[in-house]
Amino acid sequence: MPRKKKPVPKKFRFPKRVAVFPLPNLTLFPEVEVPLYIFEPRYRQMLADSLAGNKFIAISLLRKGWEGEEEPYPSHEIVGVGYIKAARENSDGTSHIILKGVARARILRYTQMEPYRIAEIRRVPDRIKNSDELQNLNRVLQGLFIQKLRFVSEKPGENLSLPKELEDPVILSHFVSFIINAGPYLKQSILETTNVNCRVQHLISILKEEISPPGSQN
16 A cells, blocks of 8 residues: 655654664665665564654664674664655555655664664764865865766756755765765765765765776866
8 A cells, every 4th residue: 555755844853763774785865865675574564663653764884794794784883864755565565665864873772683673873963174165165066066967967068057955065965975986885984974074075086086087088
């Protein structure tokens, strides 16, 4: 049975306890929406309980080498916390959901491991080292981001502009972190970078290399 969309409230109480979904290849960034397919019985239960509760789920990246470990597989303590924006239950009991990232958090301790994980968490805010420097860095990042968008556009010569919300350097940095061509562990490292100036500088370097890799003629 289809479930109605559940919009993220403009003001919400950040949860102190949340279900944790460990995944091997996904890092959830604030403000970014990701589609997820829920099929394992334990995670179907997690989804049902979350929908009936606070509607939040945290994504925790499994640690490198987890394949050689026994369950519960080790995962990172810094997680992306998301709100279930939409959920559709399929006829076979599986579900497709849209999870919208709202914040970064640290797992303080697990209060449950079976059948799925539940943890107490604490929000980890961003820090701006130098506002003037950040504005300058943000202009560079915006330009590089637009160049990247042109590469994948069906009309690369078309003038592109960013939505108003992406003028915010913090929000833009989270979007760029999600779309860069990087592995999950590099993205996890970026998620854990709370200094926005440092994060934007790192993203600028990554985008420059993507757009004009070493040895290219550009």
